[in-house]
Amino acid sequence: MKLIKENLLAFGLMAVTLVFGFAVLFFAATAGGGAEAAGGGEEPAGGGESASTLSVTLTEFAIEGSLTAPPGTVTIEAKNEGAVAHNLSVLGESKTPNFSGGESEVLTLENLAPGTYTVICDVPGHREAGMETELVITEDASASGETGDGGGNEPDYAAMDAAFTASILEFPAETEGKGNQILEPEILADGTKYFELTTEITDWETEPGRIVQAWTYNGQVPGPAIRIDVGDKVRVKVINKLPMGTDIHWHGIRTPNSEDGVAPITQTLIEAGTEYEYNFVAERPAIGMFHAHHAGQIQVPNGLFGTFQIGETPIPRGQTISGVTIPNDIEIAQEIPMVLNDAGVIGYSLNGKGFPATEPYVVTEGDWVVANYYNEGLQIHPMHLHQFPQLIIAKDGIPLDQPYWADTVNIAPGERYTVLINADTPGTWVWHCHILSHVEREDGVFGMLTAMIVQPA
Structure with missing residues (x-):
């Protein structure tokens, strides 16, 4: 183990060359509904219910994107940027069919009340591997999914550098259990x-x-x-x-x-x-x-x-x-x-x-x-x-x-x-x-x- 730790500095220099190719994931949103009708100030058909459109990206194995919206109808545009088929399922509501890498699907959820909804990919094994997040329906959210915190989406590259270096220097980490042990007959x-x-x-x-x-x-x-x-x-x-x-x-x-x-x-x-x-x-x-x-x-x-x-x-x-x-x-x-x-x-x-x-x-x-x-x-x-x-x-x-x-x-x-x-x-x-x-x-x-x-x- 001493020898291995002595080699960590060299390992860090080699492995840090892997740090590139990040994708910054943004949500896209459009606002609809709830506006005054032209020339009259009357509520539009549907009683002024809010309609929101959110976007998420699916990869192996994560669901990325901001999922916060006001009560009402919520449309989630899901794009699969992974290498295998995924789907998007809001438990208790609805889900998309499976769709392959590079494809997109739209999931529309009507009359959502305030609360927190579990969102997963229900392809066997994918939820367990990390494809689970939450959809938050709150009166504080705008139809674009923003909560008014004023925060930007610019990543903190210095923090990324620190995280990569720290993760590399943890190697080799000890864990319980070892596979591939020879089974004697x-x-x-x-x-x-x-x-x-x-x-x-x-x-x-x-x-x-x-x-x-x-x-x-x-x-x-x-x-x-x-x-x-x-x-x-x-x-x-x-x-x-x-x-x-x-x-x-x-x-x-x-x-x-x-x-x-x-x-x-x-x-x-x-x-x-x-x-x-x-x-x-x-x-x-x-x-x-x-x-x-x-x-x-x-x-x-x-x-x-x-x-x-x-x-x-x-x-x-x-x-x-x-x-x-x-x-x-x-x-x-x-x-x-x-x-x-x-x-x-x-x-x-x-x-x-x-x-x-x-x-x-x-x-x-x-x-x-x-x-x-x-x-x-x-x-x-x-x-x-x-x-x-x-x-x-x-x-x-x-x-x-x-x-x-x-x-x-x-x-x-x-x-x-x-x-x-x-x-x-x-x-x-x-x-x-x-x-x-x-x-x-x-x-x-x-x-x-x-x-x-x-x-x-």
């Missing part, structure tokens, strides 16, 4: 490797002080890592303590159809309070995942995912690729699993943690490192490691006949990439998703960012 009499996975909702600290109700395998996010060899007989017992049914799909793993984990097509649903067993033989090497298939849009973003590896991925020893020769005697110093998520209660995260609680990877100058990326999220994530090119040696666990170097590796939902990295330069090197809104917000750095710390040899 029980060896049965016939040699079968027996594993138990318990599904339940538990407290999970994604970043300092942010404790969520995660859907977990064995109380961790990602779930425990399963590592076996080609030819192994596998039995996995699932004990379901969730409030709903579940199943497990072995993503990227060859199994008999009956073991594919897609209820009710290949099996019966594992109902709440029941158990189920999967049995299959590991036929070939794989870099796979396991996750719920039933109600996957709820269960997976909220934490029900894990990694499953069969055998080893071949290293292209002795090959020369774009002028770089991989040593024949190469030794792998570390193998890093990096599971990406971006939704549900877990939110933007690497291995179930968001910055500054993400894990730094400490290596020695000259080390060769293998990283396996797994995307269990809903969005694409271009993963960029400063300084070091990444040699892509396998896609979805399938070794490439022609490996290639890439500065940034773009990983779509469900994909796995295996990369080889030569950490040949000492320093603290930032490692992050290069969609900047996945690592930055106005109060500082968060989410899908960590670092590789290379010690001098």
Whole structure:
């Protein structure tokens, strides 16, 4: 930890270069109704009820904009500036349909009485990830949503600078819980490797002080890592303590159809309070995942995912690729699993943690490192490691006949990439998703960012 803290100054200098691209979010408003009729001073039709128009912006995962208006009819213009579909719902009133990034929808609410109304995106997992705000109806508000405080919308850039620096210097922050812990099997009499996975909702600290109700395998996010060899007989017992049914799909793993984990097509649903067993033989090497298939849009973003590896991925020893020769005697110093998520209660995260609680990877100058990326999220994530090119040696666990170097590796939902990295330069090197809104917000750095710390040899 002392070494890591000594590297924080260098880390801050590198990561502060990420501070750009802020969008200043304004509300737009138009006033209508309540005006005197031309030439007569009579109230217009409708009895002079106020009509207000407000604007909000939806992103992953926030609802931004001023939502204060006088009683009466309120129209909310919502624009989706995110990468996935959202909606806008005023609980107890009405909601928009789902709409994609770049699209807009209008929600009109009539005869609103004074009070506070809860506004959410009710796409599963989005409210829990932060898409919740309030609509305040008050006699003190104007039809444009202003409350007469006279405040401007100019951001405080000095405060932003301070917030970014402070957030960076919190790294690495300690939190309770660690995912991806190796699950050791029980060896049965016939040699079968027996594993138990318990599904339940538990407290999970994604970043300092942010404790969520995660859907977990064995109380961790990602779930425990399963590592076996080609030819192994596998039995996995699932004990379901969730409030709903579940199943497990072995993503990227060859199994008999009956073991594919897609209820009710290949099996019966594992109902709440029941158990189920999967049995299959590991036929070939794989870099796979396991996750719920039933109600996957709820269960997976909220934490029900894990990694499953069969055998080893071949290293292209002795090959020369774009002028770089991989040593024949190469030794792998570390193998890093990096599971990406971006939704549900877990939110933007690497291995179930968001910055500054993400894990730094400490290596020695000259080390060769293998990283396996797994995307269990809903969005694409271009993963960029400063300084070091990444040699892509396998896609979805399938070794490439022609490996290639890439500065940034773009990983779509469900994909796995295996990369080889030569950490040949000492320093603290930032490692992050290069969609900047996945690592930055106005109060500082968060989410899908960590670092590789290379010690001098």
